[in-house]
Amino acid sequence: MNKRLTKIYFDPYLFxxxxxxxxxxxxxxxxxSNADIPIVLKQxxxxxxxxxxxxxxxxxxxxxxxxxxxxxxxLSLLLLGITFLFGPEINGAKRWVRIGSFSxxxxxxxxxxxPIFLANFLFxxxxxxxxxxxxxxxxxxCISFFLVARQPDLGTAVIxxxxxxxxxxxxxxxxxxxxxxxxxxxxxxxxxxxxxxEPFQQQRVAxxxxxxxxxFGAGWNIIQSxxxxxxxxxxxxxxxxxxxxxxxxxxxTKTDFIFSVxxxxxxxxxxxxxxxxxxxxxxxxxxxxxxxxxRFCRLVIGGLTxxxxxxxxxxxxxxxxxxxxxxxxxxxxSKGGSSLISLFFAFGIITSMxxxxxxxxx
Amino acid sequence: MIFEERQVEKNNFSSRAIFLFVLAGVSFLAVxxxxxxxxxxxxxxxxLAALNNKNYAVPIQPLRGEIFDxxxxxxxxxxxxxxxxxxxxxxxxxxxxxxxIKPVIYLSEIEEAQYLKKFKEKAFVNKELVLKKNLTAxxxxxxxxxxxxxxxxxxxxxxxxxxxxxxxxxxVLGYTSRSDNQYDLSMNIPRSHWADAELTYANGLIQxxxxxxxxxxxxxxxxxxTRVYEINSRGRLVKTLESHPPEKGLDxxxxxxxxxxxxxxxxxxxxxxxxxxxxxxxGGINVLYSAPNYSINKLSNGMSVEEFxxxxxxxxxxxxxxxxxxxxxxxxxxxxxxxxxxxTNKLINWREEIDDPGFFTLPENGRIYRGxxxxxxxxxxxxxxxxxxxxxxxxxxxxxxxxxDLASYFSLFGxxxxxxRDCYDEDAAFVPSPEWKYKNFNVPWxxxxxxxxxxxxxxxxxxxxxxxxxxxxxxxxxxxxLPSVVQIEEKNLELKENQQISxxxxxxxxxxxxxxxxxxSDFGTxxxxxxxxxxxxxxxxxxxxLVSLDSKEAYLEVRDTELLRDHSIIxxxxxxxxxxxxxxxxxxxxxSGGAVAGPVAIxxxxxxxxx
Numbered sequence: 001m002n003k004r005l006t007k008i009y010f011d012p013y014l015f016x017x018x019x020x021x022x023x024x025x026x027x028x029x030x031x032x033s034n035a036d037i038p039i040v041l042k043q044x045x046x047x048x049x050x051x052x053x054x055x056x057x058x059x060x061x062x063x064x065x066x067x068x069x070x071x072x073x074x075l076s077l078l079l080l081g082i083t084f085l086f087g088p089e090i091n092g093a094k095r096w097v098r099i100g101s102f103s104x105x106x107x108x109x110x111x112x113x114x115p116i117f118l119a120n121f122l123f124x125x126x127x128x129x130x131x132x133x134x135x136x137x138x139x140x141x142c143i144s145f146f147l148v149a150r151q152p153d154l155g156t157a158v159i160x161x162x163x164x165x166x167x168x169x170x171x172x173x174x175x176x177x178x179x180x181x182x183x184x185x186x187x188x189x190x191x192x193x194x195x196x197x198e199p200f201q202q203q204r205v206a207x208x209x210x211x212x213x214x215x216f217g218a219g220w221n222i223i224q225s226x227x228x229x230x231x232x233x234x235x236x237x238x239x240x241x242x243x244x245x246x247x248x249x250x251x252x253t254k255t256d257f258i259f260s261v262x263x264x265x266x267x268x269x270x271x272x273x274x275x276x277x278x279x280x281x282x283x284x285x286x287x288x289x290x291x292x293x294x295r296f297c298r299l300v301i302g303g304l305t306x307x308x309x310x311x312x313x314x315x316x317x318x319x320x321x322x323x324x325x326x327x328x329x330x331x332x333x334s335k336g337g338s339s340l341i342s343l344f345f346a347f348g349i350i351t352s353m354x355x356x357x358x359x360x361x362x
Numbered sequence: 363m364i365f366e367e368r369q370v371e372k373n374n375f376s377s378r379a380i381f382l383f384v385l386a387g388v389s390f391l392a393v394x395x396x397x398x399x400x401x402x403x404x405x406x407x408x409x410l411a412a413l414n415n416k417n418y419a420v421p422i423q424p425l426r427g428e429i430f431d432x433x434x435x436x437x438x439x440x441x442x443x444x445x446x447x448x449x450x451x452x453x454x455x456x457x458x459x460x461x462x463i464k465p466v467i468y469l470s471e472i473e474e475a476q477y478l479k480k481f482k483e484k485a486f487v488n489k490e491l492v493l494k495k496n497l498t499a500x501x502x503x504x505x506x507x508x509x510x511x512x513x514x515x516x517x518x519x520x521x522x523x524x525x526x527x528x529x530x531x532x533x534v535l536g537y538t539s540r541s542d543n544q545y546d547l548s549m550n551i552p553r554s555h556w557a558d559a560e561l562t563y564a565n566g567l568i569q570x571x572x573x574x575x576x577x578x579x580x581x582x583x584x585x586x587x588t589r590v591y592e593i594n595s596r597g598r599l600v601k602t603l604e605s606h607p608p609e610k611g612l613d614x615x616x617x618x619x620x621x622x623x624x625x626x627x628x629x630x631x632x633x634x635x636x637x638x639x640x641x642x643x644x645g646g647i648n649v650l651y652s653a654p655n656y657s658i659n660k661l662s663n664g665m666s667v668e669e670f671x672x673x674x675x676x677x678x679x680x681x682x683x684x685x686x687x688x689x690x691x692x693x694x695x696x697x698x699x700x701x702x703x704x705x706t707n708k709l710i711n712w713r714e715e716i717d718d719p720g721f722f723t724l725p726e727n728g729r730i731y732r733g734x735x736x737x738x739x740x741x742x743x744x745x746x747x748x749x750x751x752x753x754x755x756x757x758x759x760x761x762x763x764x765x766x767d768l769a770s771y772f773s774l775f776g777x778x779x780x781x782x783r784d785c786y787d788e789d790a791a792f793v794p795s796p797e798w799k800y801k802n803f804n805v806p807w808x809x810x811x812x813x814x815x816x817x818x819x820x821x822x823x824x825x826x827x828x829x830x831x832x833x834x835x836x837x838x839x840x841x842x843x844l845p846s847v848v849q850i851e852e853k854n855l856e857l858k859e860n861q862q863i864s865x866x867x868x869x870x871x872x873x874x875x876x877x878x879x880x881x882x883s884d885f886g887t888x889x890x891x892x893x894x895x896x897x898x899x900x901x902x903x904x905x906x907x908l909v910s911l912d913s914k915e916a917y918l919e920v921r922d923t924e925l926l927r928d929h930s931i932i933x934x935x936x937x938x939x940x941x942x943x944x945x946x947x948x949x950x951x952x953x954s955g956g957a958v959a960g961p962v963a964i965x966x967x968x969x970x971x972x973x
Contacts, residue, residue, distance in 0.1 A: 226408065247592070271394070282386060
């Protein structure tokens with residue numbers, strides 16, 4: 001017992017790569033915010049808090065998360081409901097919940113709660129998963145998706161849904177079912193377009209396919225982002241020297257389009273370095289998942305990691321013009337406390353699940 | 363069993379996790395590929411796009427070249443003035459600004475209203491807006507003392523195009539004016555940025571509109587400089603990135619002579635007319651004067667609408683350049699060329715005499731063509747005919763001539779052609795032809811038409827420029843460099859050798875003698891100007907009839923209407939026997955050629971010869 005108490009659950013690879021990423025992120029944010037020191041300081045505080053949280057969370061035994069998963073899920077849905085009913089409306093969307101002086105995006109919590117909840121639901125089911133379990137899982141995913149989508153926050157809703165679907169997929173959903181669902185999705189896509197998407201979201205998709213059609217309106221973001229990245233060249237324009245960033249031609253530099261800032265100021269080499277770092281983190285998470293102590297841990301690590309990856313890839317594809325513009329921050333780099341705290345929380349859970357080994361019978 | 367199932371589950375998880383991991387890897391590669399496409403493959407176009415976003419280049423106006431007379435004295439120069447310039451970027455409330463500055467700088471209500479109007483219509487990067495031009499020394503001093511109160515305004519040097527002789531040179535020099543579409547598109551500065559040009563002239567981007575200012579605009583204008591600003595996404599200036607100073611335009615060194623031009627203006631007085639003088643050696647135009655005229659200083663630097671309207675509506679047409687565009691019947695001044703035509707075509711010789719009874723009877727129909735002197739000049743040969751200006755002699759000679767041959771002979775002397783190398787908007791005037799007459803009047807060419815041309819009346823018209831060009835060719839015995847206002851290097855002088863004027867040197871000398879006799883002999887028609895000078899002058903005067911009248915009595919009746927009075931013309935060259943200058947003078951409604959236009963020509967020649 002003594003021995004167990006003194007052990008620190010810690011994954012050095014994950015820890016140091018995240019640390020490097022966060023520190024780089026502060027530099028990028030400094031440049032992206034036109035050297036706005038208060039913003040950078042605030043972000044540093046969140047990062048420090050995040051690391052503390054991550055280390056604390058990773059000490060908890062995976063069983064704790066499993067046992068509290070239902071509570072966690074209910075709490076998340078409750079907060080989402082409160083947000084929907086009482087949250088302040090900012091730019092036509094209700095995404096924030098305020099507790100005291102601290103406000104955060106309630107959907108961030110759901111990104112964590114849903115995969116853990118589903119992992120707990122599915123980890124002890126026999127393979128292949130039965131239709132009844134699939135239906136229950138899908139219903140839960142759909143409820144979560146709609147709750148977030150109606151805020152409206154399509155980007156996060158998609159991520160939330162993906163976080164559930166990843167767990168479902170990893171837990172052994174049959175390929176024939178996946179194929180069938182995919183075909184159904186394509187058939188239903190006009191319905192999704194008309195019923196689910198708000199006009200501004202439809203506009204974004206339309207703009208994506210033809211950004212030149214409205215160069216000063218909706219297409220502006222994509223065009224300016226491409227100009228910023230493209231003009232960075234191989235070596236970049238240098239730290240704080242990106243004209244697109246510093247002269248405000250690039251929109252949302254501190255949040256969604258911070259990758260364009262990196263592309264402009266650090267060039268192709270900077271982008272490669274950043275992507276390598278992200279890729280290393282993903283690889284490490286895959287390693288942890290494959291070597292986790294049980295199915296629950298595997299599913300949770302897999303679900304959370306893939307949610308992180310989806311978030312990352314959607315942001316990257318969006319800013320380089322491969323996907324329509326959806327509000328999606330670049331993990332660990334974009335400005336934003338909720339996102340950071342939730343990410344560190346997730347990686348705390350991943351570390352916990354990946355480092356706690358089963359006590360083999362002596 | 364449990365272990366086995368766990369192993370199956372684990373394998374299933376592993377394959378699916380790796381599958382998704384590979385999917386993520388592929389996505390990473392797609393992103394990397396796209397970034398490569400943007401940053402490496404299309405780098406140059408995106409780099410340009412980024413530069414176009416932030417770089418805002420504006421032209422800097424150069425100083426125009428100045429214009430000098432043949433002695434190197436400036437005729438038009440750039441005069442600096444001090445203007446009060448404001449920076450609208452820094453002014454939030456223009457009304458308040460005006461209220462504050464009014465005690466310092468006098469502003470009329472119109473100036474205030476114009477300023478507010480322009481303030482609202484400000485250009486994209488509106489760095490400056492001129493509030494008041496041409497400040498007085500007192501205003502400058504007052505402003506300088508209080509300048510710390512006006513960080514949004516400053517006094518700067520701007521130029522004006524100024525001539526010391528704004529009226530007498532107005533037609534030859536022309537004027538400049540602001541031009542809204544004057545872009546140098548070779549400069550790679552977008553058209554819209556020209557509205558933000560950095561100005562050197564108080565009147566903005568100026569361009570030559572008439573005269574030398576127009577003809578030589580490309581030489582005078584100089585090379586625009588550039589200043590490249592960095593702007594942010596809202597179009598606000600951030601800083602200056604680079605600047606290249608403008609280059610002043612080339613100066614024009616002309617053949618014009620200030621004193622000669624002044625003497626022409628003085629001699630003409632307030633009469634309407636034109637004076638043109640040519641340096642026979644170079645073909646340089648020393649005098650190009652038309653009256654009435656206008657002030658190029660006012661026109662170039664801002665004239666009120668009322669003043670401009672007055673000029674346009676003036677019945678004397680001050681904008682009309684009589685020297686280059688006035689079409690006048692050459693009258694008796696045509697007689698030398700008719701005579702030379704007769705010599706060239708062996709229709710006459712210097713000895714042969716005819717009887718001049720004071721009129722010529724057209725054999726076909728008996729129509730009478732009268733001379734100016736009742737009773738005629740008795741026996742006249744070519745020299746006497748020129749000297750006493752016998753109409754009968756030239757009626758008869760013209761009668762013997764073919765109009766087509768005569769017309770082509772005229773063109774050898776520049777009639778019907780533009781004759782000046784660099785004059786603005788020169789008129790080619792007119793040499794008639796039978797085809798032209800038939801086309802326009804639907805009647806054939808009559809012999810009588812040719813007879814009239816023999817004394818320079820009828821359809822033939824010429825400009826004062828053509829008249830002086832013609833008499834210069836005569837003075838130079840057939841050769842004359844293309845007349846030009848601006849000095850051209852000697853090697854570039856095109857000597858116009860008129861080989862078709864097949865006259866022997868003897869003929870030319872006799873012609874010079876005859877024309878000298880017009881002025882210098884006791885019987886010459888222009889002998890009244892003989893004593894105005896102490897060098898010999900050759901020439902021929904003429905009186906262009908505006909109405910065709912058969913008797914002197916009839917003319918005395920129409921004479922009461924000034925605008926119907928005859929035009930007075932003289933063409934002259936001197937000093938004889940080695941002429942250096944030729945001059946033509948036309949005085950509208952001046953009557954008797956020799957006595958009226960003659961003294962003007964003499965004054966100009968004297969001035970050119972420094973006498």
